[in-house]
Amino acid sequence: MAEKPGKKEKIPRQSMPEQKPDVRARNFEEVPFGLPSEAAILEAQRCLQCKSPACVEGCPVGVDIPGFIALVREGKFTDAISKIWEMNALPAVCGRVCPQELQCEGKCIVGKKDQPVAIGNLERFVADYERKNRLAPMPKKAARTGKKVAVVGSGPSGLTVAGDLILKGHEVSIFEAFHKPGGVLVYGIPEFRLPKEIVFSEVEGLERQGVHLECNQVVGRSVSLDELFAQGFDAIYLGVGAGLPTLLDVPGKNLIGIMSANEYLTRSNLMKAYRFPEYDTPIIRGKNVVTLGGGNVAMDSARTALRLGADVSRIVYRRSRAELPARAAEVHHAEEEGVEFHFLAAPLEFKGNEKGRVIGMKVQQMELGEPDASGRRRPVPVEGNVYDLECDLVIIAVGAGANPLLTKSTEGLQLNKWGYIVADPVTGKTSKKGVWAGGDIVTGAATVILAMGAGRQAADSIHDYLMRGW
Amino acid sequence: MFKIVNRKEMAQGTVILNEIEAPLIANKAKPGQFVILKADETGERIPLTMANTNPEKGTITIIYMVVGKSTARFKTLKVGDSYMDVIGPLGKATDIEKVGKVVCVGGGTGVAVMHPITRANKLIGNDVTCIIGAKTKDLLILEDEMRAASHRLIVCTDDGSYGKPGFVTEALKEVLEANKDIKMCYAIGPVPMMKFVSKMTKEYNVPTIVSLNPIMVDGTGMCGGCRVTVGGETKFACVDGPEFDGHKVDYDELFSRLASYFEDEKKCMEEYCKLAEAAAKL
Numbered sequence: 048m049a050e051k052p053g054k055k056e057k058i059p060r061q062s063m064p065e066q067k068p069d070v071r072a073r074n075f076e077e078v079p080f081g082l083p084s085e086a087a088i089l090e091a092q093r094c095l096q097c098k099s100p101a102c103v104e105g106c107p108v109g110v111d112i113p114g115f116i117a118l119v120r121e122g123k124f125t126d127a128i129s130k131i132w133e134m135n136a137l138p139a140v141c142g143r144v145c146p147q148e149l150q151c152e153g154k155c156i157v158g159k160k161d162q163p164v165a166i167g168n169l170e171r172f173v174a175d176y177e178r179k180n181r182l183a184p185m186p187k188k189a190a191r192t193g194k195k196v197a198v199v200g201s202g203p204s205g206l207t208v209a210g211d212l213i214l215k216g217h218e219v220s221i222f223e224a225f226h227k228p229g230g231v232l233v234y235g236i237p238e239f240r241l242p243k244e245i246v247f248s249e250v251e252g253l254e255r256q257g258v259h260l261e262c263n264q265v266v267g268r269s270v271s272l273d274e275l276f277a278q279g280f281d282a283i284y285l286g287v288g289a290g291l292p293t294l295l296d297v298p299g300k301n302l303i304g305i306m307s308a309n310e311y312l313t314r315s316n317l318m319k320a321y322r323f324p325e326y327d328t329p330i331i332r333g334k335n336v337v338t339l340g341g342g343n344v345a346m347d348s349a350r351t352a353l354r355l356g357a358d359v360s361r362i363v364y365r366r367s368r369a370e371l372p373a374r375a376a377e378v379h380h381a382e383e384e385g386v387e388f389h390f391l392a393a394p395l396e397f398k399g400n401e402k403g404r405v406i407g408m409k410v411q412q413m414e415l416g417e418p419d420a421s422g423r424r425r426p427v428p429v430e431g432n433v434y435d436l437e438c439d440l441v442i443i444a445v446g447a448g449a450n451p452l453l454t455k456s457t458e459g460l461q462l463n464k465w466g467y468i469v470a471d472p473v474t475g476k477t478s479k480k481g482v483w484a485g486g487d488i489v490t491g492a493a494t495v496i497l498a499m500g501a502g503r504q505a506a507d508s509i510h511d512y513l514m515r516g517w
Numbered sequence: 518m519f520k521i522v523n524r525k526e527m528a529q530g531t532v533i534l535n536e537i538e539a540p541l542i543a544n545k546a547k548p549g550q551f552v553i554l555k556a557d558e559t560g561e562r563i564p565l566t567m568a569n570t571n572p573e574k575g576t577i578t579i580i581y582m583v584v585g586k587s588t589a590r591f592k593t594l595k596v597g598d599s600y601m602d603v604i605g606p607l608g609k610a611t612d613i614e615k616v617g618k619v620v621c622v623g624g625g626t627g628v629a630v631m632h633p634i635t636r637a638n639k640l641i642g643n644d645v646t647c648i649i650g651a652k653t654k655d656l657l658i659l660e661d662e663m664r665a666a667s668h669r670l671i672v673c674t675d676d677g678s679y680g681k682p683g684f685v686t687e688a689l690k691e692v693l694e695a696n697k698d699i700k701m702c703y704a705i706g707p708v709p710m711m712k713f714v715s716k717m718t719k720e721y722n723v724p725t726i727v728s729l730n731p732i733m734v735d736g737t738g739m740c741g742g743c744r745v746t747v748g749g750e751t752k753f754a755c756v757d758g759p760e761f762d763g764h765k766v767d768y769d770e771l772f773s774r775l776a777s778y779f780e781d782e783k784k785c786m787e788e789y790c791k792l793a794e795a796a797a798k799l
Contacts, residue, residue: 329781403773
């Protein structure tokens with residue numbers, strides 16, 4: 048059904064009020080405040096309620112988007128959350144961190160001529176409303192099957208698998224290596240983008256449903272997969288994340304003040320080093336910070352550096368603005384907050400002082416050449432164009448690899464040449480009987496929602512296996 | 518929660534022993550492996566190599582020196598108190614084979630880590646000479662235990678207040694001179710000690726294993742904070758170690774990186790001491 052202009056006044060896309068850039072760049076509070084109810088209802092009215100909705104096709108977990116938006120339009124926020132929960136156990140998270148412009152909103156028909164319906168913001172609104180009011184009934188659990196499933200890793204894919212399988216009547220235990228659950232949602236994504244309280248609240252929800260959570264369990268070291276089977280688990284899902292930092296092999300790489308984004312963000316987010324010395328874990332508070340990379344992790348790092356007191360926070364990225372892999376909103380927020388971008392620039396060397404601390408770096412100017420295997424134009428050095436940048440902290444956010452801790456200690460688990468687990472793209476089944484895998488340890492570093500999508504598919508396959516033997 | 522079932526103060530209260538209930542870890546751990554401990558909600562994750570395990574009792578033992586706020590906080594934990602988090606066993610176990618004569622060199626609290634390795638060497642049938650050292654007599658730990666775990670024990674103190682005066686390297690030189698058939702050396706202690714022991718054993722062509730304790734966060738190979746250069750390659754102490762070929766470690770880089778948070782640690786400790794003083798006055 049097309050829009051009928053002239054019949055009623057066109058409603059503009061409702062924007063979320065947010066902290067002013069100069070204020071928020073110095074605190075760790077969440078940037079947007081969320082939509083007020085009236086704005087959410089107005090925004091919901093912008094939805095055309097398409098008969099064959101393209102937005103749903105764009106959603107990796109297939110949320111009934113027009114369905115929940117219709118309920119928001121009627122002010123039935125609690126019914127709306129129940130509708131979302133049918134397909135997505137973590138809406139408060141997805142509403143905040145999904146790349147909507149590439150998924151649901153990217154497909155929205157309204158977006159062809161106008162700005163698309165703010166699906167992500169509405170999802171977030173509904174989830175936040177429920178978290179504050181707790182009115183929705185818990186989704187119904189199927190009768191107990193007597194089957195036991197172990198989920199290794201409590202990131203987005205593991206939580207999705209646990210949430211799906213507990214509802215299907217299985218007994219579910221999650222094993223998390225860190226002392227707190229949430230995986231990348233907790234150690235990786237900063238508080239100002241995804242408040243940890245939200246993640247813990249989602250996990251608590253799963254625990255209330257009966258999911259058993261065990262932290263401090265480094266599966267592969269403290270217990271092996273075969274031991275888990277011996278303990279009576281009927282199936283195991285591996286959602287351990289990528290979890291191996293990519294470091295650079297250039298002179299000076301191990302100077303003090305050069306660290307992986309994994310370390311920098313884990314210190315700040317999981318260990319709450321931004322509240323040092325109230326929290327005991329320290330973090331280097333650089334005044335002149337360089338972040339290498341152009342993805343969401345790079346944006347998170349550069350923005351964290353500002354909040355930790357940096358005078359200058361620069362992103363040094365070897366391709367151009369058009370190739371930035373980060374979510375559009377993150378780049379926008381980073382720029383608003385004063386993060387400087389150096390495009391087509393690659394590190395050649397780090398320089399240190401007599402104490403072994405980094406004080407600067409040599410940067411090679413690049414230009415775009417022919418497209419590479421990924422289809423992106425490959426950056427090539429501009430001969431003779433090298434310049435210096437001063438810096439006292441360098442954060443390396445150029446991607447992640449496959450952490451071998453679990454995979455290499457498990458017999459019968461087939462890995463690809465990069466060390467990622469080989470899993471069936473539809474079912475998530477691995478080469479080891481009774482073991483499924485999904486998320487970044489299969490695909491390489493990707494998004495929260497893709498990991499959740501993989502979790503959903505694996506959960507369906509595990510259920511079939513447990514109930515029908517295939 | 519991980520309850521402390523036994524606690525001892527050593528070396529004039531500067532070194533503390535905790536025996537902790539952790540049955541799953543005790544059941545799995547092997548000599549040379551470490552755990553990460555966190556005292557409470559706001560605590561830091563501190564990696565410590567285990568000094569002992571008791572699978573029957575379901576306990577592990579750690580011995581640590583009080584050096585900063587986190588270990589000062591650990592020290593306040595009494596028998597019956599608990600650590601909020603204990604994670605492990607982490608890292609690779611020590612490679613112990615029957616080779617003949619071995620020498621084990623331990624300095625400071627490194628002696629505690631050396632204890633299970635020494636004992637395992639003796640159990641497997643190696644001839645074990647053990648050299649332990651401390652700055653002064655009062656700071657020496659586990660003398661009796663090390664004597665029992667080895668065939669012969671040489672004690673050194675830097676200031677000559679007990680045993681053989683001087684550094685462990687001097688005693689080691691004599692041992693190496695007198696025993697040309699020593700097949701293996703284990704050295705665990707402060708970085709400079711491991712550096713100079715390795716330098717010496719290299720001259721005598723004795724393979725040497727050292728156990729490193731760099732700054733660490735997760736302990737699972739995720740952050741790279743504990744990276745060390747070994748034979749020109751970057752290794753992660755948490756998953757590739759903590760033990761490495763002593764002749765190949767870049768000790769100067771390790772020593773420098775250990776000072777990454779020196780100022781912060783000092784500040785944190787000062788604030789903690791102020792708070793503790795204020796609390797004591799109340």
